[in-house]
Amino acid sequence: MPEPALCIRGLSKNFGGLAALKNVSLDLHVSELHAVIGPNGAGKSTLINVMSGDLRHSGGSICYEGREIAGLSADRICRLGIARSYQKVNIFPWFTVFENCRLAAQSRLGSSMRFFRPARKYEEINEAAERALSLTGLAGRAGSFAVTLSHGEQRQLEIAMTLATSPRVLLLDEPLAGMGAEESLQLVALIAKLAADHAVLLVEHDMDAVFSVARVLTVMVNGRVLESGAPDVVRRSTAVQEAYLGKEEPAL
C-alpha cells in the first residue's frame, strides 16, 4: 500500500459546547476513491470544511505530503494541492464558463499581481482551463455565461473549476445533490475517472453512486467514525445497518 496522499489522525472540531467532530481518522490514497456517508448532522460537511481550511480544527492532525496542514488558511491549503468543490454551487455567474475555469487556474500563476498583460495572453492558464473543461465535458459550453447553464452543467463547472487548480487531492462535497438520474450517472462516471489520478474524498447521500465508485467507505455518525473499510464489508456491518442504513434490506 503506497503512502497515503492525505492522512487524518484524531481530528476533532468543537463549536462551543457542541462536538461536531470527535477523534476522526482516515486516509486518502490516490486512485482509491474514499466515500464518506452518514445521516444528517453526522459531521460530514464539518469534516470537509476542516480539511479544506474553511473551518479551524480543535484538535488532531492532518498530514499531507509529509507536512502538517491542519490550521492553515483555505487559500494556502488549496495552493498546496488540495482542492474542494462545494455542495452549493459557487461559480461566478456573470463570467463565461471558460473564464470561470481560467480564473481558477490563475491561482496557480504564482502571483496575480500582474497588471499589464491581459489575462487571456497567459498560455499556461488557458491550457489548464481547457484541460479542466474537456475532462468534465464542458468544452462545448466554454463561451456561455455560467448563469445560463443548467443545474447539472453548473455542478460540472463547479468540479471543472476545482480541477483547473491542478490539485492532487479532491474533496467533493455532495456533488450530486439535486441532480436528475441521467446527469448523476454522467457525473459519477466523471468522478470515477478522476479518482484514477487523484486522491478523492467524496461526501454523498446518493447510495447508488457511492457504492458504484467507492473503494473505501467510511460511515460517520454523531461526529465519529462508526466504520471504515471496503464498501461490501461496511454495508454488511450490523452497527452500520442499525445506525444508518436502517432495517431495510441493503440492495445487493
Add this chain to the structure above:
Amino acid sequence: MRGYHLAVRILLLLGLAALLVFPVAAGKFYLQLFSKIMILAIFAMSLDLLVGFTGLISLGHATFFGLGAYTLMLMSPEYAAASLWLSLPVALVVAALAALIIGVLVLRSSGVYFIMVTLAFSQMFFYYVTGSRRLGGSDGAYIYVKPETTLYGWAPFQLSNNLHFYYFVLALMVVTYLLLQVMMDSPFGHTIRGIKVNEHRMRSLGFPTFRYKLAAFVIAGALAGLAGYLDAAQYGFVNPDLFGWRESGIVLMMVILGGMGTLYGPILGAFVLVLLQEFLADQTKHWLLPMGLFVILAVLVLPLGISGMVEQLVVLRRNLGARRA
C-alpha cells in the same frame, strides 16, 4: 456582444473627440467647468475601482482626495510655484502610502463596519486639519501660484492658462482610463473581480485575497490623490471639506449613478451630476432638493446605473437568444 462593444467604443471615441474640440466653442466658464468635471471623473474612476470592481464600499475615499490637495498646498512655497514634476509624484506617493497604512487597518473589517471605518478615517483627517493652524484650519489655505512645469529652462505648458490646464486634465483622465482598462484585463483585474463576486470562493481556489484588496485600495487611493492635487491646482484653494463625508458621498453617487461595472460609467456619472447641479443651481437656491429626489429616484429605478443597466440588458438578451437557439 461584439456589436455592442464596438458601439460603446465608437461612442467613447466620439466623446473624446468632442472633448478635444470643445475648447474651440467654449468660453472660459465652460472650459473651467469641464476641467472640474474631468477631475471629478478621475476621482470617480478611482472609487469605481474599489466599489465597482473589488466590491469594497468606501465612504471615506475623500481622505486621499484631500491628501493630494493638501500635499500640493504644503509643497507650494508662499508666493512662488511648486514644480509640477516634483509635487505631483510626491502627492501620489503620499496618497498611496496613506492608503497602504489605512488599508491594512480597515480591510480587516467587512460590510457595514468597513463602510463606517473608512468614513471614520476621513473624519479624523477632517477634524485634524480643521484644528490645525499650520494647515489653515477651517478657513482653508491658498495656493497663490499654480504649479509650474519648467524643465531645463523650458516650460512645455502653463497650468495658469485655462486651455493648457483643460488639455492637461483631459490627458490625465484618458491616461487614467486606459491604465485602469489595462489593469482590469490583467490577472490582477480578474482577481479583484472574482473577489467582488465571491471572496470566499476565491480563497478556496487558492487566492490570498487580502493582498489584492490592499493593492486595489492603494491604487485607488493614489488616483484619488491625483484628482485632489488637480482640484487644488485648479482652484488654488484647499479646505477641510475636501476630506468631508459630503465629498465622499458625491463621488459615490457619481459612481453608482453612472454605472459601477464599467470604467466609462463614472465619467458619465461625473458629467451628469455636475451638469445637473449647474442646471438646478441656476433654477433655485434649494437645488439640493431636486438633486436629492433625483438620487432617490435613480436608486429605485436604475439600480445598476446607466451603463450597468445597458450592459446587463445586452448580456441577458444575447444569452436568452443563445438558449432558445
Add this chain to the structure above:
Amino acid sequence: MSDKVIFFLIQVLNGVQYGLLLFLLASGLTLIFGVMRIINLAHGSFYMLGAYLAFSFAERTGNLWLAMLIAIPLTVLIGLVLEAALFRFLYHRDHLYQVLLTYGLILVFEEVRSILFGDEVHGVKVPAFLDFSLRLTPTLSYPVYRLFISAVCIGVGAGLYMFINYTRVGMSVRAGALNREMVQSLGIDIGLIYRLVFALGVALAAFAGMIAAPVASVFPGMGNQILIISFVVVVIGGIGSVKGAFIGSLLIGLADTFGQVFAREISGITLYFLMVLVLLWRPEGLFGRAT
C-alpha cells in the same frame, strides 16, 4: 469637596448625559440595522425633524411638553410614510443602494427644513419648572434640566430593555433580527415588525432631538453631525446590539466630553480614533455578531 473634584464630577455628569442622549439615537439605529438590515443615513434627519418641530410648536403654544406631545406622533407618522414609500424597497438591496438612497434623503430633508424653517440657529427655552440649578459649591452648580434629560433617557432605555426582553412583541423583534424566514413561517407578519421597529427608531430619534433642544439648540446640520457620531457608537457597540449601543454611547459621551475639556484641538478625532481601536481589536464591535 474640593472644586477640582466637583469639576471632574460635572464633566462626568455631562459626559453621561451626552452619552445617554446618543443612546436614544444609537439604539434606534442599531435596532433598525439589526432587524431590518438597513443602513439609514437619514436617521439623524429625524433627530433634526423632532427638534425643529418641537421648536416651532413650542414657539406657538409656549409649552414644550405640549409641543412634544404633538411633534412625536407627527414625526412617527412621517417616518411610517417614508417606510411605506421608500424604505420597503431597500430591504433586500445591497447596502450600497441603502447608503445612496438615504444620502439623497438627507439632502431632501435639509432643503425642506431650510424652506420651511429657514437657516438660523434657534434656542428653545428650558421648561420653567426645570429651569434651575443645583448648587454644588460656592462657584459651581449643575443645571437640573440636564439631570432630567439623563433621568428620562435612563427611563426610556429601561423601558426599551423591558420591551425587547420581556414582551411577546419584543421577542418577535429579537427573533426577526436573527431569522426573518423563521418568524414569517411562525405566522408573524414580518412587515409589521419592521414597521414597528422603524417607528420606534424614528420616535426615539425625534424625542432625543426634542428634549436635547434646550441644551443643544436647533441648527442646520445638527442631524448630520449627530448621525455620524451615532454610527460610531453603533459600530463600536456592535451592530444589532442594544446593550452594545448603551455601552458605546457612554464610552463616546465620556470620551468626547473629556476630550473637549482637556484636549480641545484633537477632541474631534478622539471618537474616531476610539472606533478604529475597537475595530482593530474586535472587527465586529464589542457585542456584535459577524454580519
